[in-house]
Amino acid sequence: MSHDHSLNPETMPQEPEKATLEGKNKFLGLWFFLGGETVLFASLFGTFLALRNSTADGPAGEEIFGLELVFLMTMLLLTSSLTSVYAMYHMKNNDFKKMQLWLGITAFLGIGFLACEIYEFYHYIHEYHFTFRSSAFGSAFYTLVGFHGGHVAFGLSWLIAIMVRNAKRGLNLYNAPKYYTFSLYWHFIDVVWVFIFTVVYLMGKVG
Amino acid sequence: MSIAAAQKKGFGAVIWDYLTTVDHKKIAHLYLFGGGFFFLLGGLEALFIRIQLIKPENDFLSAGLYNEMITMHGTTMIFLAAMPLLLGIMNAIMPLQIGARDVAFPFLNSLGFWLFMFGGVLLNCSWFLGGAPDAGWTAYTPLSTTSPGHGVDFYILGLQISGAGTLMGGINFLVTIVTMRAPGMTYMRMPLFTWTTFVTSVLILFAFPALTVGLFLLMFDRMFGSAFFEVSLGGNAVIWQHLFWIFGHPEVYILILPAFGVFSDIFATFSKKRLFGYTAMVFATILIAFLGFMVWAHHMFTVGLGPVANAIFAIATMAIAVPTGIKIFNWLATMWGGSITINSAMLWSLAFIPSFTIGGMTGVMLASAVADYQYHDSYFVVAHFHYVIVGGVVFGILAALHYWWPKMFGKILNEALGKLSFWLFFIGFHLTFFIQHFLGLMGMPRRYWVFLEDQGLDIGNLVSTIGALLMGVGGLLFVINIIYTSVKGEKAPADPWDGRTLEWAIPSPPPFYNFKQTPLVRGLDPLWIEKTEGKGEMTAAEPLGDIHMPDGSILPFIMSLGFFIAGFGFIYQVDQKAWLVAVFAGMGIALACMLIRSLKDYHGFHITKEELEREAD
């Protein structure tokens, strides 16, 4: 087994992320982790659904949610998922520069999403005095959406860290799994957001 | 680190070695030590509880202290004793049983242990800092959200930190079993203990996040003024019960399934027969795990969920009796026609069958919702789950320790002491808990600080306390046995029990790379096959070559320390905002460690072929 895992186009395996045992383990481990994350968000969704009408004296969802902003956020995050797919496509073609470029765009879109979310929360708190402490609904809303936002923030830090770290050393069998697992995580966050968009905002606005 | 450097080290070097180790066998030692320590602590708490209940209206403990004692006894035994002891045994044995050199994520393995340890220490710090949690190990809201002082805060943070560690352990074992089995070790050739480790890990993965969420909600309510359980703001206290039991019921199976695996291996070995109905055993394990997620509300029959929910959960719960029954009969059939050796390991396993059968039967009785209206939260339930947890899990852990002690530590536990401690513990156990079924039905609710005079509960409680003291003596003798063995015990050969599975094919204790050459597996019970049909030892699946091993690291320790510091910060920032510094510092340390881990390349090191050959001489 060689220490030198750096790639050149001739020796590159079809799936660099799974070419080593460590890579395979990381790939599989992240899938399992996402299984656990699913239960985490399912629990948060369950809590939210149980409390979504428990507004006490505070505002209800339909009074405050503005679908325009949320729609924009959805578009940002969905697009960022797509751009991360492009990045992985370029990873498999061993085109490091293009991969980094698309990941950069992914990060940019993610930051945009997060900025919108911060603005949204700020808006609710100052316009409607709707806070974490207003009612059980408020607690459940900020916790569910906030946990997702926290995941986005963590994902962004992770992405930026590996992008900066590997900017000069290029792609190799050691860091390919790191990129790949990140993209899996990012898709997961995206899927969770689709549920949040439906359950929290659409259902909140309609019913 | 070369092989030579691993020998003959000073005390400081040994400590440093354990702080930085990523070797699954050493991490197992740590888990066993940590879990053992908390087990003794939890046992001491149990004795205090029983002494308080030795006679009616006793004043040995105050009411508040008593509630702290029961809370900490339950929490400690479940999260800090039983689970880590099992994780320790899994760590030590499972990789050997599948012919692997280490686990998939050695770094995470170490991190998992240190998170558990720091979480446990944090929880127990509460004793010295104004009082332990006092809302029961189930921490039902709003009792837990309104409990004064910081006890429940320690409960929240302590469990959150140690729970994260357990989750990592679970993922690690799953990946290890999927990707790192030796050539020929198909799923349906894995020893039952490996199978139950696998299924248990799945349960950990899907159950713990529910607790994580529950603890977060509790934390937000207590520390940041949210209103999840605050009825005046629309909150709902029953949500906690759902989240807790969606975690809590699978947790029972997280504890008992590995014990089932242990017994399966032990019965086969000491009956000199292969496990009867292996396939049925595997599927029964999976079925139990699956059903385990469908039955959480049987802990909530009296909550007022309505007859439909109660009926559905009652039937689902009863269904679990079927796969469990299959297991019991398969174990009996394994012994039937065999050549049974009875030693300490086997005694614990044999004692398990009638004890656990009683626990399982009372489980079915409890599943009958209307009957449960009487049993619920009475001493009947206390008796039931101690028959399951002690009669199943603790017996399983002790059987496993006697069985695998030679493999883990290279010495055989003293048989005479082993048998003596078994009998005292076994008799004490039945004396303590059998009578409690009746105490419950006679009208004694659980978690009662005192029972009143003239309620017909005196004798039962006295008998129970005497039994508990016997258990205490039995437990103490086991500790003495460990000390005696480590000083004077006989050295163990590689295969002291005429074993059947891969771990007995390598020296006791194994070298740190486990298998010099990865073995080739030709069927279930691979070593037994080689003994009876082959040359008596495993055939190698690869030529002797360099072995790649992971680097040790101090980061897991520091990262856990960071969370520990942040934990204190979270708890005390409620009183004084200055403590937020500790939150940021602690989280900063932990995140910095994560960053270092992510950015630094860890390539590990190689043991060369030459070194391995030299060692063979």
Add this chain to the structure above:
Amino acid sequence: MKGWMGKFKSVFLLSLLALVLAGCGKENLTALVPKGYGAESSMNLIILSSIIMLFVFVIVFLVYVITLVRFRKKKGQENFIPKQVEGNKTLETVWTVIPIILVLVLAVPTVAATFDLADTSKSKDGINIDVTGNQYWWHFSYAGEEIQTSQDLYIPTGEKVYLNMQSSDVIHSLWVPSISGKMDVNPENVNTMYIEAKEEGVYWGKCAELCGPSHSLMDFKVIAVSPEEYDQWVEDMQGVDPEAQPQDAVAQDGKAAFEENNCMSCHAIGSSPNAVGPNLTNFGDRSRIAGILEPTKEKLVNWIMDPESIKPGNKMTNNYPELSKEEASNIAEYLLQLQPSEITPESAGN
């Protein structure tokens, strides 16, 4: 082998002996001697499930003992290698199917009883009592009758009484083992259960959900009397004049002290719905002080002077001015004279 079995047997016999000595527990507390509809319903299932389980246990234990006796390694057989059996389809099917049947036998009556005990559709026609669980006492409000009382719950025998239960603080659970199984008393919703006593008597009730330091001291009583006596009791309770002056001077002083020391901001006498603390209308009739103490003047004085030493964590401590021994004694005298009805725990027979 013999020693092994012998020891197991001795454990079993010792437990059994202790059990016989203790009997089935105290009458009117134990669930093993059911005196009410719910308790009988539970007991039927307890007996049915016990029989099924005992049957299973006996089989397991027999096979277990025979296996151990027959197949233990014998001298001279050290090298014997048993046949390696993989399994047996027939046997495995048998021990899968039989438990399924046994479970079904238990499941059917369980489901039936679950729906039966949850059927509160006729509650409008019956007696409805609003129950409030508090740390660490129970309040009972008779809907429609304008009766408020605490700690002692009067019900007529042979009739379904509907309890609409809610907590004012943490979760409690109402349990009267001889009459009925338990149901939780939650802060956020009203849980309804019905109880029906088959015999007259005083039944012990307990809180069965950990609710704080004095959880174990949250006892109460259910006093089941004949329907006629119950009607009498209702009439007596409705006729109480909260302003009535006691007969003797000591009690009059007690009443004055009771009023001066602001006791009434928490404790109501009569049908006032104020229930910050226990309602004291029929305090002198009650079987226990604070749910646990013998109803003597001395114990009551101790309770009034220092409730914390008796029920740790109770809400009365420090919420009233310090009382002199004499004041406390006078108040005790006054309270013990609050005996509006001839129908009491004593008359309900024991």
